[in-house]
Amino acid sequence: MKKLIHFPYESILVLGLAKSGTAAATTLLEQGKKVRINDQNAKESDANVKQLKEMGAELILGSHPIRVLDGIEVIVKNPGISYDNPIVTAAQQRGIPVITEIEIAGQLASGPIIGITGSNGKTTTTTLTTEMLKQSEKPVKVAGNIGIVATDVAKNLHPNENLVLELSSFQLMGVDQFKPKIAVLLNIFKAHLDYHKTWENYKQAKYNIFKNQTKDDFLVYNAEDKSLIEAIKLSKAQKIPFSVKRKQSEGAWLDNEAIYFKEEKIMERKDIVLLGLHNYENILASVGAAKLSGATNEGIQKVLSMFTGVKHRLQFVENHCERLFYNDSKATNCLATQKALSAFNQPIILLAGGLDRGNGFDELLPYMKHVKAMVLFGETASKLENLGMKAQISNIRITKNVQTAVQEAYEISEPNDVILLSPACASWDQYRTFEERGDIFIQAVHTLV
Template sequence: MTKLLDIPYSRILVLGLARSGSAAARLLLANGKQVRVNDVSANEDDVMVEDLKKMGAEIVVGSHPLFVLDNMELIVKNPGIPYDNPLLVEAQKRDIPIITEIELAGQLAEGSIIGITGSNGKTTTTTLVNDMLLKSAQSVKVAGNIGVVAAEVAQTLTEDENLVLELSSFQLAGIQKFRPKIAILLNIFEAHLDYHKTMDNYQEAKFNIFKNQSNDDYLVYNADDSTIVEAVKKARSNKVPFSVTNKLENGVWSNGESIYFRDEKIIDLEEIVLVGEHNLANILAAIAAAKLSGATNEGIREVLTSFTGVKHRLQFVTTINRRLFYNDSKATNILATQKALSSFEQPTILLAGGLDRGNEFTDLLPYVKHVKAMVVFGETAAKLKTLGEAAKIDSIILADDVQHAVEEAYAISNANDVILLSPACASWDQYRTFEERGDMFIQAVHTLV
C-alpha cells in the first residue's frame, strides 16, 4: 500500500463515516495515525464501526459533542457536512485544519491526476475522458464524486496510470495541497448556496482545482464562460481553452461542422451520437484532457461515435410507439434542465419536480416553448405548475411520483413526442438519490410496453 508521506499530523478526527470517511479512517490507521471517528447516524454495533475499533480507532457516534475536538490536530470531514455545522465552527475557532478525503488521495496518487469540476457535466466529461484513454490503450482509473472513493483507488495507482477524478465543490472546499496534473473547469453558475451560503464561496471552492498547479500542469477551461475566463487569469498552469463557437489556436474548438484540437481536425459533428450543445462543451473538454494525456484520434473517435450518454444524464431509454423517452434525473438544478430542454426541437412532455430549495423556475421560461405538456410532482409541483401557466402550456398534470408521471405523460403523448424526465430539483423529498428517481423512471417506462 502506498504510504501517506506528507501528513504532519498525528491525532486526526474523521468526521462522518459513509464510504469516504471509512476509507479515510482505515488509511490513516494503516499509516500509524491516532484516529477518532465521529458520526451522527452510525451505531456502536455497525460492522463498519466494529472493524474500525479493531483497527484501533476511537469511535463516538450518535451526536457531535464538542469534546471530540480535544487534542485533535486535523479533521478529515465527509464532503456533505457543511462548514456551518457547530462542531466545524468550533474547530475553525480552534484553528484545526479541515480537509476532505480528496486531499489524502492527492498525496497518495503516484500517477497523473486529471481533476474535473463544474456546475454541470462532470460525470459525462469524466466518463468521456476515461473511455477515450482506455480506447487509446492508456492505463486509467476513475474515482471521486462519481461514486468511487478516491483515496482507496489512489493507493493502488502506479506511475504509468492516470487517475480521473470527478470533483464536487464540497470536496474541493477541503483541500490544502491537492494538485491535478490536468484540471478541467467546465462551467460556473449558481448552485449549492444552501451549503456554501454565498456565490463567492461556491466559486472559490471550484477554483481551488487549479490553485496549487504550477507551469508543469495544464488547466482546461471554458472560454465561453466569462466568469471562468476572468478567474483563470491568476492560474500558473498552462491554459488550454475550449469553445463551442470560436476558433482557438491553443485549444479545442468547433466551427459548427467539425471539432479541432488546435489546428488538427478530430471528428465531424455529424458523427457524434451524444445530443445537446452542452454535451458538445463536455466533449471538447474531454478531448483536450485526453489529447494532453496521450490519447489517439482513433480512440477519441471510437468513443464519440458510440457513446450515448451517462445513465441518468440525458440518457436515451427507449422508443415506444414512436415516443422517445429520456432519463435526465441527474438534472438537479435549473441550468441542467435548461440544457436538457435545449437538446430537443420536437414536441416535448416535461416531467419535473422534487425538493423545494426556495428556487423559482422563471429562468426556464425561454426553454419551454416546444414543451406541449408538463407533468409535475414533489414539493415543487405547485411552483412548476405556475411556470407552466405562465408559459401558456395547455396541459399541466400533477402526479404523485415519477411512476405516476410516466403513466400520465404517455397517456397524453403522440407519435414523435419526447417524454423527458428532467426534474430541475434534487430528489430528496421523495427519493434517497437521483439514481433511485431515474431508476423508477426507467422501470415505469418499460412497464408501458
C-alpha cells in the same frame, strides 16, 4: 503503498464515516496515524466500525460532543457534513484545519491526476475522458464524486496510471495542497448555496482545483463562461480553452463539420452520437484532457461514435410506440433542465418537480418553445404550473410522483413526442437520490403497455 510524506499530522479526527470517511480512516490507520472517529449515525455493530476498531481507531458514536476535538491536529470531514456543524465551527475557532479525503488521495496518487469539476457535466466529462484513455490503451482509473472513493483508488495507483477524479465543490472546499496535473473547469453558476452560504464561497471552492497548480500543469476551461475567464487569470498553469462557438488555436473547438484539438481535426461532427449543445462542451473538455494525457484520435473517435450518455443524464431509455423517453433525473437545477430542453427540436412532454429550495423557475421560460405539455409532481408542482401558464402551455397536469407522471405523459402523447424527465429540482422531497428517481422513471417506462 506510498507514504504520506507531506501530511504533518499524527492525531486525526475523521468526522462522518460513510464510504469516504471509512476509506480515509482505514488509510490513515494503515499509515500509522492516531485516528479518532466521530459519527452520529454509525453503530458499534456495523461491519466497517468493527473493522476500524480492530485496526486501533478510537470511536465516539451517536452524538457530536465537543470533546472529540481534544488533542486533535486536523479533521478529515465527510463532504456531506456542513461547515456550520458545531464540531466544524469549534475546530475552525481553535485553528484546527478541516480537509476532505481528496487531500489524502492527492498525496497518495503516484500517477498523474486529471481533476474535473463544474456546476454541470462533471460525470459525463469524467466518463468520456476515462473511456477515451482506455480506448487509447492508456492506463487509467476513475474515482471521486462519480461514486468511487478516491483514496481507495489512489493508494493502489501505479506511477504510469492516470487517475481521473470527478470533484464536487463539497470535496474541493476541503483541500490544502491538492494539485491535479490537469484541471478541468466546465462551467460555474449559482448552486448549493444552502451548503456554501454565499456565491463567493461556492466559486472559491471550485477554483481550489487550480490554486496549487504550477507552470508545469494544465488548466482546461470553458472559454465561453465569463466567470471562469476572470477567475483563471490567477492560475499559473498552462491554459487550454475549449469553445463550442469559436476556433481555439490553443485548445479544443468545433465547427459545423468537425471537432478539433488545436489545429488537428479529431473527427467528423456527424459521427458523434451524444445529444445536446451542453454535451458538445463536455466532449470538447474531455478531448482537451485526453489529448494532453496522450489519447489517440482513434481512441477518441471510438468513444464518441458509441457513447450515448451517462445514466440519469439525458439518457435515452426507450422508443415505445414512437414515443422517445429520456431520463435526465440528474437535472437538479434550472441550468441542467435548460440544456436538456435545448437538445430537442421536436414536441416535448416535460416531467418536472421536486424539492422546493425557494427558487423560482422563470429562467426556464426562454427554453419552453418545444414543450407541448407538462406533468408535474413534488413540492414545486404549483410553481412549475405557474411557469407553464406563462409559457402558454394549455396541457398541464399535476400528479403524485414520477411513476404516475410516466403513465399520464404517455396517455397525452403522440408519435414523435419526446417524453423527458428533467425535474429542475433535487429529489429529496420524495426520493433518497436522483438515481432512485431516475430508476423509478426507467422502470415505469419499461412497464408501459
